[in-house]
Amino acid sequence: MKKIILVLSLLFSLLGILRSFFFVFYDFEEVTEFLNFIVFRIQPYGFAGMDIYVPRHLINGNAEGGSISMGLINLSFFLTFLSGTIIYYFSKYKETKLLVFNYSLMFLDSIIKVFYFIALFNISKLRVYDVLYIIVTLLYIFIPYYFITKELNPNIIDNDNQITESNLDNSSNSKRFINLLIDSFVIIVIVFGFISYAERNQESASVFTYFRMVFGDKFAAIAFFCTIKFIYYLVFESIFKTTPAKAITACNVIDEEGNSPNFSIILKRTLLRFVPFESFSFLMGKNLHDDYSDTYVVNKKIDRKIEDRYTLFLAVAFGILIVTYFFMSSRYPY
Secondary structure, eight states, rough: HHHHHHHHHHHHHHHHHHHHHHHHHHHHGOOOOOHHIIIIIIIIIIOEEEEEEEEGGGOOOGGOOOOEEEHHHHHHHHHHHHHHHHHHHHHTSOOOOHHHHHHHHHHHHHHHHHHHHHHOOGGGGHHHHHHHHHHHHHHHHHHHHHHHIIIIIIOOOOOTOOOOHHHHHOHHHHHHHHHHHHHHHHHHHHHHHHHHHHHHHHSOOOHHHHHHHHHHHHHHHHHHHHHHHHHHHHHHHTTTTSHHHHTTEEEEETTTTTOOOHHHHHHHHHHHHTTTTTTGGGTTTTHHHHTTTTEEEEOOOOOHHHHHHHHHHHHHHHHHHHHHHHHHHSSSSS
């Protein structure tokens, strides 16, 4: 199974990177329906944000004077996917944090795609590629779920082995802050993707369009952000007992007895996140969504040196992302 994970992870990451650079080398007019399906519709995930414009004439002589947008966010995620695959191989299948992070994104994006497909389903317009698309998307839900729960990040909590508060290794405030930053960043990226799609396709129906109709232009974005945040934490912590950020920082959620929290506890924990300024309550020595739901965020047993390397890697990668974005935006404005 480890070799299967390695091969699929390499395939998924390269497919995403290929998609990012595809139109730099390929003309729009030459894209067939089959090629569109292979390269775009079945990519593991797709997130919008931090678009830069690459001048195609530097690479493709047939498109001299033109440019193509490239989403740095999506490309960066897939580069972490590739990095995680390489680390997974050279660590002899032990280091899985970046893979869990990316398979978590894949799981969430696929769930969103399924609900989106159902909401806009029209059987009269159903085609063969649409059927194949939904089949692949369902596989993209099952594969991450199986990999994360059974292979990459199995549940280390033994419900028969009770844990007391005195021997819990609670996550530090600095780690909680990193979790907040990463999870919030992912949520914002998801929200931005829906909003940008709605802005580009104002004549067609979209999820954010419905929010705008219900809540109005002033409050639609806030309501949509809160909805995505609620779904994000509820789905990840109820199913995986962790989030993409916690996967990177090697944390997971447990109840007061050291067991996996049930759904009602996670629901309560998620609702408490919407108390004003609750996200920063850990700075005062309190974690409201922990304290009032009787849950803890604890560290997994890992090599601290390896954890420090991950932190350094992410900091450097984020720095490169920001520098690249501002450099390309200033040099090649749209």
